[in-house]
Amino acid sequence: MSEAQEHQEAVEEKPQIKLFGKWSFEGLEVKNPALKKVICLRPVYLPHTGGRHEHKRFGKLKVPIVERLVNRLMSQAINAGVKRDRVNSKNPGKKLKALRTVKYAFEIIELRTGKNPIQVFIKAIENAAIREEVTRIIYGGVSYFHSVDTSPTRMLDLAIRHIAQGAAMKAFRSPMSLAEALAEEIIAAANYDRVKSHAIKRKEEIERIALSAR
Numbered sequence: 001m002s003e004a005q006e007h008q009e010a011v012e013e014k015p016q017i018k019l020f021g022k023w024s025f026e027g028l029e030v031k032n033p034a035l036k037k038v039i040c041l042r043p044v045y046l047p048h049t050g051g052r053h054e055h056k057r058f059g060k061l062k063v064p065i066v067e068r069l070v071n072r073l074m075s076q077a078i079n080a081g082v083k084r085d086r087v088n089s090k091n092p093g094k095k096l097k098a099l100r101t102v103k104y105a106f107e108i109i110e111l112r113t114g115k116n117p118i119q120v121f122i123k124a125i126e127n128a129a130i131r132e133e134v135t136r137i138i139y140g141g142v143s144y145f146h147s148v149d150t151s152p153t154r155m156l157d158l159a160i161r162h163i164a165q166g167a168a169m170k171a172f173r174s175p176m177s178l179a180e181a182l183a184e185e186i187i188a189a190a191n192y193d194r195v196k197s198h199a200i201k202r203k204e205e206i207e208r209i210a211l212s213a214r
Contacts, residue, residue: 011167017029017043019118020103023110024047028119031125034152039065039122047102048095061153063132066118068156072164073098104179109187117186124189128159128199132210149208159199161188166198 018024025043030036038061047067053059060068074095106117113120134145150158163185168183188197194204 017045019044020106023106023116023118028116028122030122030126032129035126035129035156036062036153038156039125041065041118046099048099058153065122068160069121069164070095070098070102070200072160073101073167073178101179101182104177105182105186108180108183110125112183112187119192121186124163124186124199125156125159127192128162128189128197128203130153130158130203130206133206134210134213145209145213146155147213155173159203161203162199165202169198 012132016024016026025041028041030039030041040062042062042064044064044067047064047070049063049067053063074092106121109115109117109120130150132147133150135148136143137146162184166185166189167178167182170176170184171178174181176184185197185199189199191197192200194200
């Protein structure tokens with residue numbers, strides 16, 4: 001047997017890395033060209049990097065996309081009245097709890113859609129990504145709002161934030177668990193459901209304000 005054949009067999013025998021041992025990272029596709037370079041699809045079994053990106057510039061771009069959702073759930077306010085972007089942490093440091101929530105939510109997504117839940121989550125992010133927002137400019141003592149393009153990193157941050165907020169608001173004072181609410185929010189955002197998805201509502205609201213401020 002040649003060395004090339006032995007190497008090929010060794011590659012084929014190498015076990016495939018799957019998220020939580022269930023979902024493969026192969027064949028995943030990011031269609032939005034602005035988000036291709038900021039969504040990390042590096043195969044991991046457990047999305048827990050231990051904060052190694054903390055002190056590196058743009059280090060969070062190398063954090064797996066599922067872990068970005070887990071981290072947001074940890075710092076998300078479980079309060080139906082919270083509609084502002086300010087984060088009020090209710091679960092600081094409870095990462096294992098957030099990991100279990102995401103795992104159960106992905107199992108629900110797979111049962112309801114029959115698709116890879118990672119791909120469904122990516123589609124939800126693409127639909128919820130904000131393309132244009134407003135900033136305040138002060139000129140001559142007068143302040144006014146002006147529309148600006150949103151950077152790819154902020155598009156990703158806001159999309160994940162609004163998905164987590166929508167799940168928290170659905171689960172607050174409700175018989176629905178956070179995992180069920182998260183699965184419902186991700187599926188609604190992936191289907192671009194303007195009625196059920198909080199992230200889609202926020203996106204259209206912000207873009208509508210930016211359109212009027214051009």
